[in-house]
Amino acid sequence: MDFSLNDEQRQVQETFARFCDERIRPQAEALDEEHEYPRELMKELAELGFFGMRYSDDVGGVDMDLISLCLALEEIARGSMSLAGCATMQSLMGTKFLHMLGNDDIRDRLFKPALKGEKIGAICMTEPNAGSDLGGISTSAEKVEGGYRLNGQKMWVTAAPVADFFTVFARAGEEQKLTIFLVERNFGGLKIGRAIEKMGVWALPTSELALDDCFVPDSHCLSREIGDGEEHLRKLLAEIRIVTGALALGCGRAALEDATAYAGERQQFGKPINRFQAIQLKLAEMATDMMAARQLVHYAAWLKDEDRPHHKEAAMAKLFASESAADVCDKAARVLASYGYAMEYPIQRYLRDIRFTLIGGGTSDILKLIIAKELS
DSSP: OOOOOHHHHHHHHHHHHHIIIIIIGGGHHHHHHOOOOHHHHHHHHHHOOOOOOOSSSGOOOOOHHHHHHHHHHHHHHHHHHHHHHHHHHIITTTHHHHHHHHHHHHHIIIIIIHHHHSSSSEOOOBBBTTOGGGGGGGOOOEEETTTTEEEEEEEEEETTTTTTTEEEEEEEEETTEEEEEEEEEEEEEEEEEOOOOOOOOOTTTTEEEEEEEEEEEEEGGGGGGGGGHHHHHHHHHHHHHHHHHHHHHHHHHHHHHHHHHHHHEETTEEEGGGHHHHHHHHHHHHHHHHHHHHHHHHHHHHHTTTOOOOHHHHHHHHHHHHHHHHHHHHHHHHHHHHGGTTTTHHHHHHHHHTTTHTTSSHHHHHHHHHHHHHOO
């Protein structure tokens, strides 16, 4: 593979780097402190065409490759992991199945407005007893005249308090296999539960969600065949892992850049601390890990773009990028010493936010098992 970027990819990178520096970074601290969904910045991302990057122009998208999406997400996450998390949900998990499986009405009323930032989408997979184990999903879908009755409890639903529609995985049919349903916010029986307070990504709202005898019409059963949900979900998970690696890159890069700048300014014993070997070693390790992680993420994205086998590489990219970025954030805090512990510096935010990437798309231990299985 040629790791150099083409002209279109470089333009994407430059566009979102400017957006990060001019619009996101100046607001990042306030977004964090206000604990509110970043509606205005999400509208601006829509105007840049971000939500349509992975969709074709005939449905309102801009039809770009996965590497381009990763480049954009890295820059957004460099400014704010909260915004990057919201943007990822809207551009991928929250809208993917509406595009793939929705009818014309669903596409016109929900999907296309979502690409414009006018509607907000979410996905519901995790349950109290089903996280890494998809087999533990117990939400049921009972067939009734004209549709289905959904009952169950979902956890960790990103953007639930503000979402207009939800892609829900539930068990249906005689064999009770995973099936995909679209639930709109105004459907009776859909209840947004308690907000989940998190240690990081504070502007990314997360809640519980209950389905209490929620009627979903036949038109909103997105599965083409009852029970095909797990197959569709596993295909999407590889892409989720690659973009989660890109999110980690952005946060790790922000930490590296801040630590490098601080080390050049901070004076101790009559000279900048970047003149001391102990600091130089940390910065060198951080830069090397970020470079290696970026190559792995871009390689996995390239494999996906080329329609080649990529599930193992997607797991590797997410595993290495998230773990490396978490280590980089920790090293950056050590470079800043006392100021790395102070709330007035963004390092503390990077330390809190980076853990989001260690969980989303599969924990590190789950990813290792996936990689090991692919090797056998």
